[in-house]
Amino acid sequence: MSLDIINQRGLVLLGCGKMGSAMLEGWLARGVAPSSVSIIDPYPSARLESLAEQGLQLNAALPDNPAICILAVKPQMMQDALPQISDIARGGTIFLSIAAGTSIGYFESVLGRKAAIVRAMPNTPAAVGRGITAIVGNGAAGADALDLADELLQAVGQTVRLQGEDQMDAVTAVSGSGPAYVFHMIEALAAAGVAEGLPADLAMQLAKATVGGAGALAEEATEMPDALRVNVTSKGGTTAAALDVLMNDATGLAPLMRRAVKAAADRSRELGE
Numbered sequence: 387m388s389l390d391i392i393n394q395r396g397l398v399l400l401g402c403g404k405m406g407s408a409m410l411e412g413w414l415a416r417g418v419a420p421s422s423v424s425i426i427d428p429y430p431s432a433r434l435e436s437l438a439e440q441g442l443q444l445n446a447a448l449p450d451n452p453a454i455c456i457l458a459v460k461p462q463m464m465q466d467a468l469p470q471i472s473d474i475a476r477g478g479t480i481f482l483s484i485a486a487g488t489s490i491g492y493f494e495s496v497l498g499r500k501a502a503i504v505r506a507m508p509n510t511p512a513a514v515g516r517g518i519t520a521i522v523g524n525g526a527a528g529a530d531a532l533d534l535a536d537e538l539l540q541a542v543g544q545t546v547r548l549q550g551e552d553q554m555d556a557v558t559a560v561s562g563s564g565p566a567y568v569f570h571m572i573e574a575l576a577a578a579g580v581a582e583g584l585p586a587d588l589a590m591q592l593a594k595a596t597v598g599g600a601g602a603l604a605e606e607a608t609e610m611p612d613a614l615r616v617n618v619t620s621k622g623g624t625t626a627a628a629l630d631v632l633m634n635d636a637t638g639l640a641p642l643m644r645r646a647v648k649a650a651a652d653r654s655r656e657l658g659e
């Protein structure tokens with residue numbers, strides 16, 4: 387399936403902040419015409435103002451029956467924001483939510499059970515085409531609806547389909563929030579380099595390239611990460627000394643990551659209550 391249907395019927399984006407704009411750039415790069423995009427956002431960015439000069443509809447009347455309507459406001463803002471798209475046809479439009487925690491049941495209660503609703507969890511590497519998005523649909527979202535949502539999200543990276551919505555809290559905690567954990571690891575690695583005597587800019591360059599390079603190797607190599615780790619680790623060498631600290635059963639990274647991911651998943655569940 388191509389994205390032609392978006393250019394024919396239109397795409398509505400409710401909320402165009404960090405995640406909405408990251409995805410928008412991917413769609414425009416994949417051939418979605420600015421004139422087929424309608425955005426509702428109270429304080430549009432300079433980039434959106436400039437796209438409006440190329441035909442993008444900004445806080446203007448919405449198409450009656452757009453191909454897809456993406457719900458990309460904060461979960462806490464959803465209730466106030468949804469009335470702005472209430473005139474959109476329920477039969478023909480796919481509603482795609484990227485909001486953390488907010489359940490398909492909630493959207494069905496507002497939009498009706500006949501509305502095709504797809505719930506997705508993307509992540510910010512979408513801004514450079516390297517995101518990963520998990521999706522799951524409601525009963526009214528048939529194969530065509532899921533395929534269109536999937537294709538749209540593939541414009542900004544990989545996609546995976548979930549077996550059930552109950553996986554979404556864990557997905558949110560791993561890949562939705564995950565980029566922040568990795569950015570913090572870069573910060574921590576650079577700070578540790580400074581503590582060992584490196585200038586801050588050099589330590590940051592080393593940390594960013596190391597995490598970026600290791601991430602690319604982990605994705606491209608045929609070996610699993612545990613084998614790649616062993617490849618770095620000389621017996622009795624420097625890496626082994628560091629891994630003794632990082633792989634400590636009680637105080638190492640694994641129990642810490644377990645606690646962090648649990649906190650995120652618990653918060654996702656709370657947002658859905």
Ligand SMILES: NC(=O)c1ccc[n+]([C@@H]2O[C@H](COP(=O)([O-])OP(=O)(O)OC[C@H]3O[C@@H](n4cnc5c(N)ncnc54)[C@H](OP(=O)(O)O)[C@@H]3O)[C@@H](O)[C@H]2O)c1
Nearest residue numbers: 401402403404405426427429458459460461467485486508
């Ligand atoms: N950021 C991520 O890494 C990420 C990843 C996956 C999913 N998500 C989900 O994506 C959604 C958006 O997150 P975000 O990080 O992009 O947040 P964000 O940067 O705050 O974007 C939300 C946008 O919606 C606008 N907005 C607020 N009230 C509105 C209304 N009534 N009608 C229309 N637009 C309104 C906001 O404008 P103002 O800024 O002026 O209030 C902002 O531009 C959230 O539900 C989040 O759970 C985020």
